[in-house]
Amino acid sequence: MTVAAAIPPEGPSPEASSDQAAVLARYDELGELLAGMDDRPPADPELWGPASAALLHEARLLDAGRFEDWLCGWTDDAVLWVPLSSPAHPGTDQSLLLDDRRRLAERVEWRRDPSAWGQQPPSRTVRIVGGVEAWPAPGGLVTRSTLLIDEHRHGRRQQLAGCQIHELVGDGLRRRTKILVVPALGTGVRNPSFLL
Amino acid sequence: MPADFDPPTIDFEQLVQPHRVHRRLYTDPQIFGLEMTRVFAASWCYVGHESEIPEPGDYRTTTLGLRPVLMTRGRDGGINVLLNRCAHRGTVVAGEERGCAKRFVCPYHGWTYSPDGRLVAIPFPADHPAQDYSTLSLGRLEAASYRGFVFATLNADPEPLDCWLGEAREALDTIIDRHPGGEIAVMGSPQLLEFAGNWKLSWDNAADGLHATFAHHSYNTLGETVDVETVLARDPGSTPMVSKALRNGHMVVDQRPGIPQGPWATMRDVPFREPLESTLADAGAAELLDLATGSMLNLSLFPNLIFVGNQLLVVEPVAVDRTRLQLWLTSAPGAPPEIDLLRLRVDEDFVNFGTPDDLDMFERVQRGLSIPEMEWIDMSRGLPDDSTADGSVYGPITSEAPQRRYLAHYAELMTTPAKTRAL
Ligand code: FES
Ligand SMILES: [Fe+2]
Numbered sequence: 001m002t003v004a005a006a007i008p009p010e011g012p013s014p015e016a017s018s019d020q021a022a023v024l025a026r027y028d029e030l031g032e033l034l035a036g037m038d039d040r041p042p043a044d045p046e047l048w049g050p051a052s053a054a055l056l057h058e059a060r061l062l063d064a065g066r067f068e069d070w071l072c073g074w075t076d077d078a079v080l081w082v083p084l085s086s087p088a089h090p091g092t093d094q095s096l097l098l099d100d101r102r103r104l105a106e107r108v109e110w111r112r113d114p115s116a117w118g119q120q121p122p123s124r125t126v127r128i129v130g131g132v133e134a135w136p137a138p139g140g141l142v143t144r145s146t147l148l149i150d151e152h153r154h155g156r157r158q159q160l161a162g163c164q165i166h167e168l169v170g171d172g173l174r175r176r177t178k179i180l181v182v183p184a185l186g187t188g189v190r191n192p193s194f195l196l
Numbered sequence: 197m198p199a200d201f202d203p204p205t206i207d208f209e210q211l212v213q214p215h216r217v218h219r220r221l222y223t224d225p226q227i228f229g230l231e232m233t234r235v236f237a238a239s240w241c242y243v244g245h246e247s248e249i250p251e252p253g254d255y256r257t258t259t260l261g262l263r264p265v266l267m268t269r270g271r272d273g274g275i276n277v278l279l280n281r282c283a284h285r286g287t288v289v290a291g292e293e294r295g296c297a298k299r300f301v302c303p304y305h306g307w308t309y310s311p312d313g314r315l316v317a318i319p320f321p322a323d324h325p326a327q328d329y330s331t332l333s334l335g336r337l338e339a340a341s342y343r344g345f346v347f348a349t350l351n352a353d354p355e356p357l358d359c360w361l362g363e364a365r366e367a368l369d370t371i372i373d374r375h376p377g378g379e380i381a382v383m384g385s386p387q388l389l390e391f392a393g394n395w396k397l398s399w400d401n402a403a404d405g406l407h408a409t410f411a412h413h414s415y416n417t418l419g420e421t422v423d424v425e426t427v428l429a430r431d432p433g434s435t436p437m438v439s440k441a442l443r444n445g446h447m448v449v450d451q452r453p454g455i456p457q458g459p460w461a462t463m464r465d466v467p468f469r470e471p472l473e474s475t476l477a478d479a480g481a482a483e484l485l486d487l488a489t490g491s492m493l494n495l496s497l498f499p500n501l502i503f504v505g506n507q508l509l510v511v512e513p514v515a516v517d518r519t520r521l522q523l524w525l526t527s528a529p530g531a532p533p534e535i536d537l538l539r540l541r542v543d544e545d546f547v548n549f550g551t552p553d554d555l556d557m558f559e560r561v562q563r564g565l566s567i568p569e570m571e572w573i574d575m576s577r578g579l580p581d582d583s584t585a586d587g588s589v590y591g592p593i594t595s596e597a598p599q600r601r602y603l604a605h606y607a608e609l610m611t612t613p614a615k616t617r618a619l
Contacts, residue, residue, distance in 0.1 A: 018478075019471030020534060026468075079467075084385045091537055093385050094525045097548050098541065100467035106418055110549055116414035118552020154559065156392070188388035188520045193552040 024091060030081055031089040034179055037144055037165060043133035051134035051143040054173045055166065059127040059147075062196055067108040070196075075169060075176045076101055082180045082195060096185055096192060107196070123153040123194035131163075140169035140176070147180070151194050160184055160195070206230075212607035214600065215576035219565045222394040222573075227610075228516035235499050235606060236261025237350040238614040239444075240360050242501035242510060243267050243277050245524075246344040247381035248294070253311055256294040258522075259512055260348065264288050265337070266300075267346060268311040277348035278313045279335030279618055289334070294384070300334075309334050335618030343372050344380065345501075352615040363588055364446040367495040371503055374491055376530030382508065387523040387547060391555045393562035395499075395513035398521065399602060401554055402496040402504075403439050403447040405432050405593025406577075411557050415550040418464070433594035441581075441589040441601030445498030449593055452492045459489040466541040472534045479532065487531055488538035498602050505543050517562055523547065575599050 061070040074080075082096040090098050099107060110116050131146040143166045150159050160182050167177035180195065206227065211218040221227060241260050244267045248256050255268040257280055264280035266289070282289050282302040289300045289309065299316065300309040308317040313334035321327075337348035340357035342365070347357055354360070361368065372380050391397075401407065409416075409432055435454035441447055455462060463469075476482055490505035502509040510522040525543055527536045565573070578595030589597040 018475055020475040020537075023468045023471050023537065084387060088385070091540070092383075094383055094387060094523075094540060095544060096387060097544050098467060102465060103467050107548075110414060110418060113414040113417065115417075116549075116553070117411060117556040120556075185388065186385075188390040190390050190392065191552050191555045192389070193548065 026077075026079065027089060027091040030079060030177065030179065031087070031091075033142070033165060033167070033177065034083065034181070035087040040133075040135060040144075044135055047134035047136065047141050047143075048132060050173060051141060051145075051166075051168070052129075052132045054168055055129050055132060055143060055145055055164075058175070059129050063125050063127055065111075065122065067111050067196075071104060071108050073172075073174055074101060074104060075174050078104060078176055078178075080104060080175075080178045080180070080196070082182070082185070084185050086181045086183075096195070118191055118193045119153075121153055123151045125194055126150045137167060140167065140173060142167050149195070153194075156190070158190055160189060160192075206610075208607040208610040212603050214604075215579055216572045216574050217603055219568075219571055219573060222396060222562065222565050223516060225516045228394070228513070230610065230613075232261035232263075232513065233350075233616055234610050234613045236513070237263070237616040238609060239351070239499055240340070240347040240349045240354065240357055241499065242497065242508070243339070243346045243348045245380075245382040245508075246275060246341060246346060248384070249275070251296060253296045253298050254294075255290060255297060255300075255311065257290055257292070258510075260337070260350075262513065265348070266290050266334070267348075268313075270312040271310070272312075274312070275339060275341060275346055276312050277337040277339040277346065279337070281335060282307055283315060283332040283334060338619065342368065343378070350616040350618060352617045360444055361497070362444060362446070363440075363442045364444075364448070364495060364497060367448050367450075367493055368497075370493055371491045371495060374487065375528045379528065379530040381527045381529050383525045383527055386510075386525075387521075389521045389523070389547075389551065389555060390514070391519055391521070391558045391562075392517055393519060393558040394516060395511050395519040396603075396606075397558040397561055398502070398509075398511050398519060398554075399496070399498070400599050401558070402502045403441075403449050403494065403593075403598035405437065405439055405449055405595075407554075407557070408432065411553045412550050414553070415546070418549055433592045435593070437593045438590055439593045439595060439598050441598040443588070443605075445602035445605035447494075447496040447498075447598040447602060449494040449598075450492075451494070451593075455492060458486045459492050460485040463489055463542065464545060466538070466545050468541060469538065472538050476532060476534045481532055484531060484535060485538075487528055487535045488542055496598075496602075498605065505546060506539050507543050507547075519558075575603070 078101045080099045081090055084094060084096055111119055114120055128148040129145050132143060134141050134143040145164055147164050148161045162180060162182035165179040166175060169176045211221055243258055244256050249269045252269050252271045252273060255266055258265050266278045266280040268276045270276055280288050280290055284305060284307050287302050287304040289302050306319040307315060310316050313336050315329055315332050318329060337350055338354055339346060339348040342357055342361060372378055437451045437454040439449045476485060495503040500511045506526050508524040512520040512522060514520050575596045578591050578597050581589045581597050583589045589601055591597050
């Protein structure tokens with residue numbers, strides 16, 4: 001499996017009519033991945049092992065603050081999307097964030113900046129990943145899992161729960177897409193800049 | 197009967213002095229309780245935008261000084277702002293954040309209201325035929341719209357909305373009129389951010405032209421990696437930008453004189469910028485790109501609406517040391533679709549890499565203000581103020597005149613409480 005082969009057939013093609021169409025196609029893909037998740041059939045038990053290993057590895061890197069290593073695990077056409085509600089569409093609904101590879105790199109840089117006060121001192125987190133399900137997808141697999149993040153900084157603690165959807169591609173199961181749905185964002189959370 | 201009965205004697209002229217204010221304003225729960233009526237109920241507060249409730253029966257809920265409030269569009273197309281509280285025993289009637297309802301049925305005993313708040317039915321009326329409910333309805337606020345922006349008040353004798361806006365109307369018109377056809381709309385699903393601090397901390401910050409250089413240092417250097425000099429990175433006091441303190445606590449920071457090349461030229465590389473930019477350029481509409489950024493005119497309408505970027509920041513007090521910020525994104529329905537597509541990514545940028553700084557500063561200040569032995573907050577920078585005949589104050593953006601002025605207005609509201617009531 002290769003990264004290029006991972007682009008699903010309904011995704012943007014090289015001869016897409018315009019630049020804008022390619023953006024919209026990627027946004028539609030994200031919206032549909034989120035909207036269709038609850039209708040999926042039972043997961044493929046064969047994929048549970050590799051999917052779990054990839055998700056737990058990601059959680060471990062993030063909790064350890066190894067953001068550069070975490071960044072290496074993304075494809076060039078990566079998108080990290082944190083919508084504010086579900087269902088949602090990245091082109092019509094406000095999100096907490098929607099990062100491409102470039103902004104992911106800036107985010108890592110920002111986490112290292114001693115004057116980025118929103119994360120200085122940094123949040124300490126523990127991620128509990130559970131309920132892993134995985135299905136085959138073009139070029140790799142799609143997973144859904146539940147996530148509990150326990151965070152503390154400045155002597156205060158908060159817990160956020162949510163579900164995460166990953167599209168993992170290629171032999172290394174690199175992240176092409178990650179959607180993080182945290183229902184509490186719809187009622188208000190404190191400084192969510194640790195959410196990745 | 198005033199909503200805050202048994203008002204204790206607090207000397208606000210002592211607590212709010214020309215050059216300093218007392219920490220109690222930020223830490224005293226009793227003062228917070230009084231503010232919910234004397235400031236929030238007695239002023240015009242922003243409730244929502246007409247574009248959020250386009251059809252008859254559409255509604256959205258919010259709060260006004262902690263009071264659950266309901267904005268509806270009536271069958272006649274008119275806008276109503278109601279207290280979301282059943283006239284029977286007080287249940288909150290509409291539980292969803294938004295929706296469309298022909299009638300609002302109270303879930304407790306089934307009393308039923310029309311979208312304009314009238315009580316239209318009670319269950320089993322034949323059981324008690326002599327009963328008269330004709331005087332009962334949902335409580336109503338005085339409501340008025342300025343070009344689609346809906347404000348409401350419980351003040352028994354409010355200044356007309358246009359007068360209350362005063363000189364701020366000019367800035368508000370500028371923000372609206374930059375949208376093609378003067379059409380501005382508000383998207384659903386706000387970003388909701390809380391901080392462990394008093395609501396006035398966000399107000400102190402809204403026209404603070406000095407903090408960006410320090411508190412947002414990391415955002416400024418994030419811009420440097422792509423060789424873009426952000427406005428925030430320059431010596432703020434030496435730019436031709438101006439801040440203005442207007443009547444009624446309103447404030448304006450005009451950054452436009454400091455960015456003659458236009459705001460898009462200072463924009464960072466947000467996700468999917470290039471394809472959308474080139475689609476617009478191919479259509480010969482590149483000059484519209486400035487619309488994808490904010491107006492560079494930060495307008496704050498005291499006490500709860502701040503225009504920043506293309507977002508409406510609504511300040512919602514929760515407790516003396518807890519505040520919720522609602523960030524609503526505005527769209528430009530008259531512009532090519534690329535503009536709104538860009539706006540989504542542009543406004544996320546500061547919320548992710550700038551707003552966390554502000555939230556952290558607010559919480560740090562609140563912690564610092566917990567020290568009883570250090571009583572005062574200094575607000576003297578730029579004194580003495582030069583004011584114009586209409587009471588406005590102008591200065592470089594590093595002057596603390598806007599903070600002084602809104603707090604002086606605040607002290608007036610707190611010292612001489614206006615009568616409040618529901619219609
Ligand atoms: S409280 Fe609403 S019907 Fe009784
Ligand atoms: Fe700020």
